[in-house]
Amino acid sequence: MATPQDRGHWGSRLGFILAAAGSAIGLGNIWKFPYIAGENGGGIFVFIYLTCIALVGLPIMIAEILIGRSTQKSPVGAFKTLYKPDSPWVGVGWLGVASAFVILSFYSVVAGWSMHYVYLSLKGVFTVYEPGGTEAVFGQLFANPKVNIFWHVLFMGVAISVVIAGVHKGVERWSEILMPVMLGMLLVMFGSALTMSGFQEAVQFVFSPSTENLTRAGVLEALGHSFFTLSLGMGAMITYGSYLRSKDDAIKSSFLIALFDTGVALLACLVLFPITFTYGMEPSAGPGLVFVNLPIAFSKMPGGSMLATIFFALLSFAALTSAMSLLEVATAYFIDERGWRRSKAVLVTGSIIILLGLPSAMSGTTGFFGTGMSESFIGMSWFELFDYLASNWMLPLGGLGIAIFMAWRVGEKARVAAFTAGTTWGRLYFGWIHLLRYLVPIAVLAVFLHAIGVL
Ligand code: PHE
Numbered sequence: 001m002a003t004p005q006d007r008g009h010w011g012s013r014l015g016f017i018l019a020a021a022g023s024a025i026g027l028g029n030i031w032k033f034p035y036i037a038g039e040n041g042g043g044i045f046v047f048i049y050l051t052c053i054a055l056v057g058l059p060i061m062i063a064e065i066l067i068g069r070s071t072q073k074s075p076v077g078a079f080k081t082l083y084k085p086d087s088p089w090v091g092v093g094w095l096g097v098a099s100a101f102v103i104l105s106f107y108s109v110v111a112g113w114s115m116h117y118v119y120l121s122l123k124g125v126f127t128v129y130e131p132g133g134t135e136a137v138f139g140q141l142f143a144n145p146k147v148n149i150f151w152h153v154l155f156m157g158v159a160i161s162v163v164i165a166g167v168h169k170g171v172e173r174w175s176e177i178l179m180p181v182m183l184g185m186l187l188v189m190f191g192s193a194l195t196m197s198g199f200q201e202a203v204q205f206v207f208s209p210s211t212e213n214l215t216r217a218g219v220l221e222a223l224g225h226s227f228f229t230l231s232l233g234m235g236a237m238i239t240y241g242s243y244l245r246s247k248d249d250a251i252k253s254s255f256l257i258a259l260f261d262t263g264v265a266l267l268a269c270l271v272l273f274p275i276t277f278t279y280g281m282e283p284s285a286g287p288g289l290v291f292v293n294l295p296i297a298f299s300k301m302p303g304g305s306m307l308a309t310i311f312f313a314l315l316s317f318a319a320l321t322s323a324m325s326l327l328e329v330a331t332a333y334f335i336d337e338r339g340w341r342r343s344k345a346v347l348v349t350g351s352i353i354i355l356l357g358l359p360s361a362m363s364g365t366t367g368f369f370g371t372g373m374s375e376s377f378i379g380m381s382w383f384e385l386f387d388y389l390a391s392n393w394m395l396p397l398g399g400l401g402i403a404i405f406m407a408w409r410v411g412e413k414a415r416v417a418a419f420t421a422g423t424t425w426g427r428l429y430f431g432w433i434h435l436l437r438y439l440v441p442i443a444v445l446a447v448f449l450h451a452i453g454v455l
Contacts, residue, residue: 006335006342007072008167010243015172017253017260020065020231020240022175022321024261025182027110028229030268030315031290036221037269038276038283041213042205046269048219050262052226056443058258059435060232060399063406065250066418068241074332075235078242082410089409092401096235097333099394101349103234104326105357106386108159111319112151112361113291114312116141121308126298134295138288142364152361153354155316159323160350163331164343167243171324178317185314186264189271192307198277199270205283206269220450223443228391230261233399236325239332251423264318271311275301290315327353360386392451400444407436 010016037045071078075093083089120126125137141147162170193199227233241250272294276283279297283289294311298304327350334345359382380388406415415433420426449455 006166006340006345007332008243009245010172010248011168013248013253015168015176016240016244016248017256018179019172019175019321019325020237020253020257021260022179022318023231023236023240023325024229024257024322025179025264026229026231026318026322027107027114027315028225028322029261029265030318031110031114031287033225033229033265034269034272035286035289036225037206038273038289039286040215040218040221041210042283043207043209044211044214045218045222046206046266047209048214049222049226052223052443053230053258053262055435056223056440057226057230057232058254059432059440060227060403061230061237061258062251062254062419062432063402063436064232064235064237065241065244065254067402067406068238069244069246069248069250070414070418072242074239074242074329074336076333077336078235078238079405082405089401089405092398092405093235095394095398095401096233096238097330099234099390099398100236100326100329101353101356102386102394103390104156104323104330104353106360106383106390107319107323107326108155108353108357109148109152109360109363109383111155111316111323112148113141114315114319115151115155116147117291117295117312118309118316121298121305121312124305126295126308127305129296129299133299134292135288137295138291144364145362148361148364149358152357155320155323156350156354156357159320159327160346162320162324163327163350164346166342167328171328174324175321178321182314182317182321183264185310185317186267186271189307189311189314190267192303193271193274196274196278198279199274201277202270202273205273205277206266216450216455220447220455223447224391224396227395227399229265230258231322231325233395233397233402234329235398236329238402239329240325242332247422249423249425250421251419251425251428359383392447396444396447400441403436403440403444407433407440 010019067078067082071081073081075096076090079090079093120137162174164170231237244250272289273283275294275297279300281293281296285293295308298308301307327346330349331342331345334340334349335342363381363383416429419429419432446455
């Protein structure tokens with residue numbers, strides 16, 4: 001039977017903020033954000049993204065943390081407690097748990113690439129520049145199921161061993177170590193980017209909003225990414241909020257987490273784009289920006305091998321603290337709702353995710369079992385399919401459910417009490433509830449209409 005230790009609480013507010021920021025800051029900030037900003041013309045996309053974070057992401061983050069803090073439960077239990085155990089709202093909780101499995105299964109594969117690149121940098125693979133060399137390196141990795149599976153299992157093994165130690169002794173303690181190290185590494189990279197000739201051009205690219213490259217798809221991509229990057233729409237923040245005590249300030253913490261996440265995303269751009277411009281590469285290189293283009297630059301610059309090691313290590317650490325939160329959501333369901341011991345819950349969910357990630361780890365193979373394993377049934381690779389399903393459908397749908405539930409289903413009195421408890425920022429309530437009631441649902445519906453081709 002689960003004991004109170006299986007659930008646990010944060011040791012301090014700083015510990016919570018670092019763990020939640022650790023969840024938010026991940027591959028989404030350092031791998032994905034720079035490349036989608038690059039593909040969508042830079043400054044104007046960044047501007048829209050910042051607006052989405054402030055007006056859509058932040059209100060949902062506050063709602064999630066409040067739901068968790070007031071019920072002391074992970075998503076499924078939280079909706080059961082707040083409403084009725086058999087109401088359809090519990091489905092929002094289920095969707096969250098399902099999203100945790102789907103996202104972590106492919107997230108771990110990309111994190112595995114990053115760990116493989118640490119190994120390659122240490123081996124000195126990025127010391128000499130050869131035309132087409134880094135494409136070949138990435139191509140070989142992608143096409144090699146054994147190597148992908150090895151790193152995927154290793155990465156999951158590390159995440160499992162952290163989460164199994166509990167909220168306070170595992171997640172919080174490791175976040176307190178990994179986050180400052182990660183930030184330190186990013187600042188070292190930034191220091192080196194500052195000295196590059198392409199720095200000025202990069203600042204221009206990231207901060208000057210010319211509307212020339214603005215497309216409707218870009219606006220919606222910015223909105224969708226604001227969910228992914230803040231870990232919203234699947235109950236990660238509900239779960240982390242459930243380990244808070246009722247006197248802990250949820251509002252100020254949400255602002256800090258969002259600020260931290262946004263700061264790192266911008267800093268990642270100011271590390272990647274100076275390198276990109278200095279070495280004459282295209283900012284719109286897509287998903288390969290980090291794994292193909294960046295290593296070219298590393299192989300051309302003095303001390304590049306060391307910088308490459310630092311960069312991929314920081315990417316791996318950032319991915320790990322996010323993976324911990326994804327695993328925690330899945331685990332907390334079994335602890336809260338099934339009464340499992342933490343160790344059993346972590347091992348079972350971790351093993352399922354390892355299995356679920358195998359098709360993604362084998363995305364680059366063809367002919368596995370005589371079928372095209374590289375392709376799912378709708379013609380994308382498994383890897384792309386999982387990312388697409390989660391980022392474009394599951395997270396926005398979950399976010400919509402959470403926003404509507406909080407804004408329209410929870411009684412006004414209980415909501416005001418939850419919002420104002422433990423904070424001196426209670427006067428923000430009016431703005432928050434209006435955004436959550438009107439702007440958030442409209443914005444998320446726009447994402448869906450776009451996804452089905454209506455908008
Ligand atoms: N926010 C993480 C990132 O930016 C990804 C994530 C999504 C983590 C959803 C937890 C939940 O990489």
